[in-house]
Amino acid sequence: MTRLTEEQISVSLGRIPGWKQEDGKLCKTFSLPGFRDAVQWVVRIADLAERENHHPELLIRYRKVTITLTTHDKGGITGKDFLLAEQIEKLPIPKAH
Template identity: 50%
Template sequence: MKLSSKEIKNRLSGLNGWKEENSTLMKTYRFPSYMDGVRFVERIAEAAEEANHHPDLLIRYGQVEVRLTTHDVGGISEKDFQLAQVIETLTG
């Protein structure tokens, strides 16, 4: 089920650095090297497969941009927040 703007705003307060942009949850992570970002994306990919929920990922030198949305509901759902919370644990 698609979350309301109010629900999204309330939930975002519990996620450090995440924001809502164009019906997606979005965060840019920074890394000291390109390969550190690639390894982070590998960890995200494994978690996404396990959750059967797949983010859009953009790798740049020293940065990884993560965008989450639930296409079948046309916006942000609980699945997006659940995966965002998992992704937060993968940075180390």
């Protein structure tokens, strides 16, 4: 998969609300009801990442999860990043207890 142009990235960002480009990477921060919910949700992301063989950077800060995607061997954003972001968007976020 080849690295996307700025125009391709802009068009693709329109398909995934809340995601943005920062420093050549796709990123978004999600809010979850609590810490345990955040950790369990990240495990579901890990399962997706393993299936796709494409691994995001994941940062858990209490009930916030920041996901950063880039294709390291291509030196930037590719279609693989957008595909994984779209799959992450489909994961239900737990509701508050």
